[in-house]
Amino acid sequence: MERRGFIKSLGAGALAAGSLAVAPQAVAAKAEFKWKMITSWPKNFPVLGTNANYLAKNIEQMSGGRISIKVYGANELVPPFEVFDAVSRGTAQMGHSGAYYWKGKHEATQFFGAIPFGMSGQEVNAWLYYGGGMALWEELYDKFNLVPTATGNTGAQMAGWFRKDINSLADLKGLKMRIPGLGGEVLKRAGGTPVNLSGGELFTSLQSGAIDATEWVGPYNDLAFGFHKVAKNYYYPGWHEPGSTLEAIINKDAFAALPDDLQAIVKQACKSANMDMLAENVAKNNTALDTLVNKHQVQVKRLPDDVLVRLHGLSLEVVQEVADRDPFSRKVYESYTEFSQRASRWTDISEFAYLQARAL
Numbered sequence: 001m002e003r004r005g006f007i008k009s010l011g012a013g014a015l016a017a018g019s020l021a022v023a024p025q026a027v028a029a030k031a032e033f034k035w036k037m038i039t040s041w042p043k044n045f046p047v048l049g050t051n052a053n054y055l056a057k058n059i060e061q062m063s064g065g066r067i068s069i070k071v072y073g074a075n076e077l078v079p080p081f082e083v084f085d086a087v088s089r090g091t092a093q094m095g096h097s098g099a100y101y102w103k104g105k106h107e108a109t110q111f112f113g114a115i116p117f118g119m120s121g122q123e124v125n126a127w128l129y130y131g132g133g134m135a136l137w138e139e140l141y142d143k144f145n146l147v148p149t150a151t152g153n154t155g156a157q158m159a160g161w162f163r164k165d166i167n168s169l170a171d172l173k174g175l176k177m178r179i180p181g182l183g184g185e186v187l188k189r190a191g192g193t194p195v196n197l198s199g200g201e202l203f204t205s206l207q208s209g210a211i212d213a214t215e216w217v218g219p220y221n222d223l224a225f226g227f228h229k230v231a232k233n234y235y236y237p238g239w240h241e242p243g244s245t246l247e248a249i250i251n252k253d254a255f256a257a258l259p260d261d262l263q264a265i266v267k268q269a270c271k272s273a274n275m276d277m278l279a280e281n282v283a284k285n286n287t288a289l290d291t292l293v294n295k296h297q298v299q300v301k302r303l304p305d306d307v308l309v310r311l312h313g314l315s316l317e318v319v320q321e322v323a324d325r326d327p328f329s330r331k332v333y334e335s336y337t338e339f340s341q342r343a344s345r346w347t348d349i350s351e352f353a354y355l356q357a358r359a360l
């Protein structure tokens, strides 16, 4: 039943994304550059897959059809976690994924994906475009024959779905939770057991009790998965992913082969897609949250302060250790943390102060 519901939700996402489908044959026929874009997501997957479609369509339109891009879902051309290598060697000219998947390539990639208790989506974009972050990302990926771009941001995620209440630090002890990356390491140090499962395994694992909790993204994506059918406690805030960046990577040789105007078009289309995803998440999360609460009786709860304080302290430790692994990771860490401290001084008296004032 649930599985059918999930597939049906994906189907609805695919239909909604129909207007963003890849270019018609007529456009591809006259294209000077015929590119492939491989992705780490099921084709047309809400937000992630549809962002890839949006990006491909924009590049085609902005280039007047001189570049055509065929988008491939995960496993259509390569498995989801081989996107980096496949674009690096030129199997495809472009890839759509997340830098946090490439920790095995270089530890520093994590700063371009998700940092627990790190910067918000807006702050991350400020660092990338105006704080030197993009230049460091380019320097890092250059070694892999890749040109990186930010193509989306999830905004603040949710802490996740829990079968039981989290009332204190003691409730994290022995908690089996699907939470990947640095956030998982933090949970481990708080006494929990992080488990890494792919998206497709999450629902049944939570349903059977094989795991006690899972995080995914936010209400819009989570509703499609149907987690509310097997766990009613939906906790916030997403301390582990406060503003995760998605990436569009381009094979360096393919990018170099483009004339200047087309290079600018590709870069600007990525920037547009980056802004678009953040806006889409804000818009769709709030309507999905409404459905979860009012139609499915989901209990939305805030993690207790002492739990957040402990997770924050552990996060600083874990992220600092990434910097200790090699000189380049330290360079990125220092840029990230210095910008983050400066940005938060401004955020505190602008966005944060305003949001508090609005809530009075």
Ligand code: CA
Residues within 6 Å of the ligand: 157, 215, 216, 217, 241
């Ligand atoms: Ca997540």
